[in-house]
Amino acid sequence: MFRLLTACWSRQKVTEVKHRNVTVIVIGLENSGKSHLMEAFQRLIPSKIHHSHMKPTQITLLLDDYQVSVYDLNGDLKGREKWPNYYAEAHGLVFVVDSSDLSRIQEVKIILTRLMFDKRVSGKPILILANKQDKKDALLPCDIIDYLLLERLVNETKSMCRVEPCSTMKNLPKRHQQPIVVGLRWLLSVIGDQYDELSTRQQTPSMSMSTSKNIRGSGERCSSDSLANRVGVLKDNRQHFEKRQHPEHRQHIEQRHFEKRQHFESRQHLIQRSLEARPLKPILQKDGLRMRPKKNMSVTFALDVIMEEGECSRKIGAQSITKACNTQCYDVQTPTPSIDDNIFKARRPKKRKDTWDTEEMLLEDPCGKAFRSCVNGHISRTSRNTQSLNLLDNASPAHVEVHLF
Numbered sequence: 001m002f003r004l005l006t007a008c009w010s011r012q013k014v015t016e017v018k019h020r021n022v023t024v025i026v027i028g029l030e031n032s033g034k035s036h037l038m039e040a041f042q043r044l045i046p047s048k049i050h051h052s053h054m055k056p057t058q059i060t061l062l063l064d065d066y067q068v069s070v071y072d073l074n075g076d077l078k079g080r081e082k083w084p085n086y087y088a089e090a091h092g093l094v095f096v097v098d099s100s101d102l103s104r105i106q107e108v109k110i111i112l113t114r115l116m117f118d119k120r121v122s123g124k125p126i127l128i129l130a131n132k133q134d135k136k137d138a139l140l141p142c143d144i145i146d147y148l149l150l151e152r153l154v155n156e157t158k159s160m161c162r163v164e165p166c167s168t169m170k171n172l173p174k175r176h177q178q179p180i181v182v183g184l185r186w187l188l189s190v191i192g193d194q195y196d197e198l199s200t201r202q203q204t205p206s207m208s209m210s211t212s213k214n215i216r217g218s219g220e221r222c223s224s225d226s227l228a229n230r231v232g233v234l235k236d237n238r239q240h241f242e243k244r245q246h247p248e249h250r251q252h253i254e255q256r257h258f259e260k261r262q263h264f265e266s267r268q269h270l271i272q273r274s275l276e277a278r279p280l281k282p283i284l285q286k287d288g289l290r291m292r293p294k295k296n297m298s299v300t301f302a303l304d305v306i307m308e309e310g311e312c313s314r315k316i317g318a319q320s321i322t323k324a325c326n327t328q329c330y331d332v333q334t335p336t337p338s339i340d341d342n343i344f345k346a347r348r349p350k351k352r353k354d355t356w357d358t359e360e361m362l363l364e365d366p367c368g369k370a371f372r373s374c375v376n377g378h379i380s381r382t383s384r385n386t387q388s389l390n391l392l393d394n395a396s397p398a399h400v401e402v403h404l405f
């Protein structure tokens with residue numbers, strides 16, 4: 001009996017230790033559905049109980065090996081001012097887009113671009129939820145990706161992204177809500193891969209969320225410091241000032257300022273480029289009507305390792321599909337004969353209603369043609385398949401997965 005109890009206790013200890021604490025923030029314009037997403041999280045994922053009857057702005061979810069603190073941040077102008085206080089602390093972000101609101105997509109683009117270029121966010125994974133897919137005119141993920149120039153943003157900011165179409169409303173079919181869990185799982189797995197790095201990026205306590213609320217006024221801080229400390233600080237300041245007056249040091253500082261300014265100007269240029277207003281592509285509107293591919297899909301962008309020429313993914317069929325991709329406009333219904341045919345036959349999943357396809361194929365497409373053909377609707381013909389495309393950019397290749405359902 002004693003042994004059994006000890007075993008149970010140690011087992012529980014191991015599982016407790018295994019849980020990794022992760023912080024995720026949920027942001028997006030007002031009315032995009034963030035608070036409904038929080039409710040959906042609580043409905044779909046086991047969470048620690050909150051006794052408050054008010055809508056929670058912070059919940060703790062238990063998913064896979066993670067204990068996830070999720071913060072719902074307001075999307076109105078006042079709320080957005082507070083977002084940066086949470087950037088440093090977040091391991092990953094969920095960005096909610098109201099896919100049915102075409103009129104605000106430009107605003108979303110500006111906000112997302114600024115967000116991804118923020119040095120506290122760049123490099124962190126971002127799950128973009130294309131919400132309100134139940135609405136008739138909702139933009140599809142490929143439209144959103146295209147309009148937000150997401151491919152370029154991912155390459156420039158080195159943040160992995162996944163776009164997941166969903167609906168957060170209650171009483172909708174499961175297939176609308178399932179992507180929420182799938183998306184969060186993806187976010188956690190990316191966070192898990194870079195956990196140590198992301199944790200070290202969480203800044204010093206003075207910048208963190210927990211303490212930012214408790215920042216004391218300067219007067220208060222002084223009163224609690226001892227006189228000796230304050231004299232010590234003054235001495236240090238004087239020495240520091242004298243050191244800065246030294247010509248060599250001044251030259252060094254000027255050089256650093258110059259480099260910083262150059263770096264800033266080059267980034268400004270990039271931000272400006274990404275913010276340029278672009279008309280929606282013809283795919284979105286034709287003769288006043290929305291052009292919609294029949295199937296919906298989720299898309300993942302990830303930074304990938306450049307593959308050697310001829311080297312293919314470990315997954316079956318990558319090389320053959322590359323051929324099809326490079327030789328013709330990407331069209332999976334009419335693949336080049338022979339090998340490609342086998343791949344599609346061999347890997348076509350059984351047709352099941354309300355299930356999530358996990359079939360995956362890797363494409364290497366140095367010019368990004370495959371992606372462009374994807375956003376132009378070709379890929380929509382590959383019903384029942386999940387596609388994964390490698391967009392190879394010389395400096396920072398992006399890996400794109402397209403999940404159809």
Ligand SMILES: Nc1nc2c(ncn2[C@@H]2O[C@H](COP(=O)(O)OP(=O)(O)OP(=O)(O)O)[C@@H](O)[C@H]2O)c(=O)[nH]1
Nearest residue numbers: 030031032033034035036074075076132167168169
């Ligand atoms: N049709 C539809 N409506 C939704 C969905 N999700 C949210 N809504 C509606 O969108 C409106 C705003 O939802 P909220 O969750 O309060 O939006 P929010 O992002 O939290 O907004 P702020 O807190 O102001 O930043 C509500 O009227 C919801 O009913 C969805 O998936 N489908």
Ligand SMILES: [Mg+2]
Nearest residue numbers: 034035072074
């Ligand atoms: Mg809200």
